[in-house]
Amino acid sequence: MSQARAVRFDEYGGREVLYIAEFPVPEPAPGEVLVQVRAAGINPGEIAIRSGAMRERFPGPLPSGQGSDLAGVVAGLGEGVTDFAIGDEVLGFSWKRSSQATHVVVPANQLIAKPAGLSWETAGSLYVVAATAYAAVRAVDPKPGETVAVSAAAGGVGSLVIQLLRMRGVRVLGIASAANDGWLTGYGVVPVRYGDGLADRLTAAAPDGIDAFIDLFGPQYLRLAVERGIPRDRINTIISFAEAAELGTKAEGSIEASTREVLSEMAELVESGKLEFPIAATFPLDKVRDAFAVLEQRHTHGKIVLIP
Template sequence: MNRTAQAVRFDQYGDRDVLYVTDVPMPEPGSGEVVVEVRAAAVNPFDTVLRSGVARHLFPVDFPAGQGSDLAGVVVAVGAEVDGLAVGDEVLGWTPAAGAHATHLAVPADRLVAKPPRVSWEVAGSLHMVGATAYAAARAVAVQSGETAAVSAAAGGVGSFLVQLLTGRGVRVLGIASSANAEWLEKHGVVPVPYGDGLRQRLEEAAGPGGIDAFIDLFGPEYLDVAVALAVPPERIQTTVAMERAAEIGARTDGRHNATAREILVELVDLVASGAVEIPIAATYPLDRVADAFAELERRHTHGKIVLVP
């Protein structure tokens, strides 16, 4: 094994220009860990939250800091007290300590599962955060077969996973997104509803006389206001981003930490491997273009996932 690895680091809070790639010592597996040679690692909005420092009171970091949680790769070293994984195994999962944007990483073995051969590296490295967030959001509002749910940012990373998860459970989904994503949404059994002025009226028309039973927001507080105006009960409104507004109206704020069990990851992987859920890949970037990857992410209208391929 090489003596050094490469990793994305930042030494201070700031915009994406604080990111750099540097040589780091090759990680050694501790007890219960394996070292993974990373083949793909997703770029997620939460990485921007950590790096910017806007939530440093909740998620402080020690400098120099790494970033990235989702990953997929090949096991290249195994530590003590590890069962079920061996050198050469292809795996996917997540790391509890930010650092997946790297060529190699030591990861707790219980955060990894086998990567099915039919799942691409890019998809495998994108699966955990979007899948767990979608799973937690759906569970938070207890949406059932035959009900109608509205989802904002329905064609984004989490949104595209969530709408497929819901339609697969027999839920009628109204997907709020740009008109450019209407064809993809319709193809996946979703009723597309363009965002913008007049959204409430368009949702009412799309919902019909039965109304909207649940509302899941993946974009911002303005959508919680729309949900309230549509008379959706607060306990059936969920957001992953608008925490302050959610507290004001009594909405739910379940995040991926509510669905990080390994058993749930296995279930999510099975959905993807079977073709029941598709994860669109919007773009891939090499590690040294990490700032460009975040520039694309931060436009906030990406369809699918942006992935680093070290």
């Protein structure tokens, strides 16, 4: 194929600014790999970037591509790359907002071999949520028998966070809507409904106190955690960076865990079945607007994936 296709946007805005562009298949530079993409996940953070809400923290030139998660087949090798061969199946990540495409070049050190037991959909949507969940759990250093509260516990990152915590023998309070009670209970999590009166419900669920707090939603939860006297070095957010700096809490996410070692560990946990990683829906590349329409409803359990 001499032409590649990719999701693009020329200006900040809603999903209506997204379109599919055609361009020559890129050539890998030294140290890079050309991947023919089989699957690429979409993530809520991409909505914030595309809308312009994150332009100060994550500036970038326009027009812009989109996407970090990817899995596919090696189609070209740059000079000096010895870890992979043409035809290898790989998964990994791009830091250039470029994975939602038919072809993408990425540094070889941002790819790992795709485990045979992972579907393309799973492999192609793993990186962001896996690295984020890993970093968030590591940041609060949970110990067996402790109680940890998690906001947005039923979301994409939350679903992995609660499982990682349970694997460590932690009692988890999962903050979410009442509609998620049964789903959370199925993972051994104590559901706690968000909204007015949350502080009282947390006290009722954990009368002896909460040891750590993982925020996956917004600043109100950071303030609540601080007000409850949880040590600030055991409060972590993946989203409220300004408030974390103001309050002195942690703000560790995917960037802090973007390594081959972490990605390999999480891929093996999913392949073995120790971590459940559901796929909610798949869309062809040219239906990217429809995919984000579903994501923006925030009601899916599992990843939404583009299939180029």
